[in-house]
Amino acid sequence: MISVEKTAEKILTYAVKFSASDVHIFPRKDDPMVQFRVENRLIPLEFLKIPHLDKLISHFKFLASMDIGEKRRPQTGSFTHYYNGQAIGLRLSTLPALNSESLVIRLIPQRNILPLTQLSLFPRTAKKLMALMQHSHGLIIFTGPTGSGKTTTLYSLLHYAKEHIQRNIITLEDPIENQTEDAVQVQINEKAGITYSVGLKAALRHDPDIIMIGEIRDAETAKIAVRAALTGHLILTTMHTRDAEGAIYRLLEFGVSKLEIEQTLIAVTAQRLVELYCPLCGEHCSHYCSFNNRGKRAGIYELLHGKSLAKLLTRSEVERPVNWKRLKDEMNKAVALGFVPPDEYDRWIYNNENS
Secondary structure: OOOHHHHHHHHHHHHHHOOOOEEEEEOOOOOOEEEEEEOOEEEEOOOOOOOOHHHHHHHHHHHOOOOOOOOOOOEEEEEEEEEOOEEEEEEEEEEEOOOOEEEEEEEEEOOOOOOHHHHEOOHHHHHHHHHHOOOOOEEEEEEOOOOOOHHHHHHHHHHHHHHHOOOOEEEEEOOOOOOOOOOEEEEOEHHHOEOHHHHHHHHOOOOOOEEEEOOOOOHHHHHHHHHHHHOOOEEEEEEOOOOHHHHHHHHHHOOOOHHHHHHHEEEEEEEEEEEOOEOOOEOOOOOOOOOOOOOOEEEEEEEEEHHHHHHHHHOOOOOOOOOOOOHHHHHHHHHHOOOOOHHHHHHHHHHHHHO
């Protein structure tokens, strides 16, 4: 029988080899299942049997400094795994289920920071985002589902700001997903009392030009972030909303006044990470094609800023809706140009817009 330690090592090794973004270990009555999320698709590992699920989850919880004895409440933790000399950050989340605990592990490999022009499918959007970094103060929010590339976009913009605008940058993250010398990086540790709100208050006394907040999760953090933007700092952060407009309503729910939003909000983006096809060859690109060296995935952005944002914030309920290039318009453009297959549009847009 394979030991729990070897089973855990085997799971992580396969996850790294398959370039998985997440590992799902969840209980079933007869045989627990392991699934990998690879390029936004779940792949079951039928060949991997786990005779002792509880021991395996306890082993991962121990490595992540989580409470092994607590199985009735959700927990989170993190640790670093090394594979062939490469450091991979692991973020763990447990959830009590009917038969046992369910465990999800997010893999965060340390990668080189790419310029935004290589991450975005459309260079025009990338240039607009980089231009927004010239602002000396204000609030920029990046929205999208888990795994849509929000943090990668943030790192790319911070690197650009450090290299080209010489800004002092502080980041507040949980966990730190990519170690960089471009910024002072602060690890959020709620057990030690370092929450986003506490860390943000401390960061404001550290003479920053730009503060990156990993995520606005509560009303206190939202209000401090807006206050920081009002007092001469550029704040970059993320939210989990369906589209760009949803971030505004989320701020209002957190108790931020409409006047404060009007005075601080510079831009909101909604992004998706899509599978790319070669517009000339289709799904299987020839080695001789000029598009062959391009990445397999790229970001598509809905960008709400400038006059469109101002009109949306100031319009009354009876006025006509404000029009800007929404996510579905950018996705339609990508499909029409042959970069994105139609099923990618259906997966990200159709179910949301027409359900």
